[in-house]
Amino acid sequence: MVIEPINRLLDTVPFDAVFYSLDWHPPDHVSFIDNVHMRELHPSNPVPADKAQAYDTVVFAGPPPMKQRLWPRHCVQDTWGAELHKDLKIMDGAVKIYKGTNPEVDSYSVFWDNKKLTDTSLGNQLRLRGATDIYICGLAYDVCVGATIADALAIGYRSILIEDASRGVDLADIEKTKATIVNNNGVIVNSDEVLAMVEGRDRRPELGYKLAMELKNAMEDK
Template sequence: LKGAYKTVSDIFYRTTPCRSVTPPVYIKKSSLNYNRRTMDACFSAFDKNSDGYLDLEEFKLLTRALFRNDRGKIYNLEEDKLREIFNVFDCNADGYIDREEFVFCWNHWIKIIVRPIAAFLIVDVQNDFISGTLNISNCSAQQNGLEVVEPINHLLDTVQFDVVFYSLDWHPSNHVSFIDNIGQREIHPSSPVTAENAQTYDTVIFAGPPPMKQRLWPRHCVQDTWGSELHKDLKVVENSIKVYKGTNPDVDSYSVFWDNKKMTDTTLCAQLRMRNATDIYICGLAYDVCVGATAVDALAIGYRTILLDDCSRGVDLLDIEKTKNTVIKNNG
């Protein structure tokens, strides 16, 4: 129910008026015909007086059918929430949802609820973060990165996700985040730490242009090295997709969607759109860095986002808690 309400909030704040929305471009024509028949049948089933419109009471019956568990228990919407959702789809504010408005409601809400397409995104479960140069157990939270492998494998064995992604930090040897490369770039005068005094995990400001904050890490996940490989015990499923990030030497990339300056995206956005994904389950390493940044971006784009707590480990306990609170605050 919370996820469904988030979807409505995203529609209200992020989409164009309903009459400009067209069906997803990646659906086959035969699927569109089936989708239209199913949609029309749904509308007719709840148009109790057959007047060609859904009023608030008829819409309430529809939500009662949507929000129930497999035992038939109904999760009732509060009256103000019900009216708020109804008003989102009543585009002309005449107090009714007509068939044209229902097309928007169907494609952007009902279908997502009843036929979700789930992506599983496993973030950076690589050797260097588990037992290599940036072993997160050496960070302040002292969490063991290897502990994510077993629960992730269990999910891969027991849950039929529609698509599985593995992201990999994939840095060139001259990457900006490596502390041993700090002498390769000019430090901005406003930087709180000088190049001479910088230590691992400090944050400096490089001159750019433009000036750019950068946390300094040990050299890690250099392209085509053992440290950049996925851990040997992590199950890699057939037909999964690998997404490489952090390939630009001059900008870091925590999120699997974009680099930290949002100048360049990865292949993830296009891959998710191509599959009409609605829900993203995210986990891996590190909770408060790349996993968290990816979850926040997924929420901002509008995906229903689930951060899997027991399949993630992080660097700093305070930052882990902040990440968790940020995701929850944004309806993740």
């Protein structure tokens, strides 16, 4: 369960800002297994619609052709399934970010949809606050959490995944997520390490290197 460590973090760590990400899918969303018959499949599609199961990957015709992992129906707009967990602490002044609202494209990252067609308000909100370090956790480790931290690292944020406050779907994909984070100078920690990092008592060399590289790139772009 991720609720307990997340609530403990919110109670004990003085974060400058807190964001909650919510999938907010329309009923006809492209990711739902029970909607697979609603769209034409590409000739390269490996699984016939009538044989497709949850977690299979299909290829829709488009245009352009689009690979899509199929999920059970979840987080439908204005239903209980789209609500944050009743036991999750909601901080005063926190910002809710809604994603996955376009029925034709999935959206794992809290920054962008999967095709980078549309961004959410998160990037602008972080820029307004002058954010440099982002702590990311939740569900699912190897899907939305992984996509979000990959985007955060690519944009240039010093990014930290909180491992014991995240849970995943597939063990192999979790390992791929870890490799992506480490290879891009991100950090994976447990929740009991976060307070010291936020207060500056625990200074990770990976994050210092990440900052140095971003400053170097900014100078080269001038």
